[in-house]
Amino acid sequence: MKLLYCIHQQLGKLKNPTLKELGTALKQFPDLSDLIQPFITDPDQFPYGRNVIYLNEHVEVLVLNLPPHVETAIHDHGQSIGCAIIVEGKLLNSIYRINDNQIERAAASTVQKGECLYSPSGLIHKMSNLQNEQMISLHVYSPPLINMSNYHERQVSETLPDFA
């Protein structure tokens, strides 16, 4: 598959890349709208399609298919940084912070087709597709994702022990 070849060329040699390097590499892919089509998956265990298409010691690459009016959980990326480029549609990226042991929305911005969404270390966010068309994005994380956490508006983290 041509996309996997491009990923291997552009991302496969990165070791401990910076956010900027991830974004620069993603923006260099030609004809992503066509190349990504075979890798778009339907929702299964998540309300969205999530397809890991490339994984090595340093990077993990996945394709996200967020159907119309669907959003992800509020989550972090464990120890990883990440960058995503919007290939189809657009999304609303909501950024959260923990304040007084509560999770609260701190900012939100629209990310358009061709633009990148950057996830620095420690970022907590949620992606929402408010449109009537699907949103397709290509994501790269470094190091590969491990120990991600989901958050709920009323509780800090699912991974924290219950002190009650």
Ligand code: FE
């Ligand atoms: Fe994320």
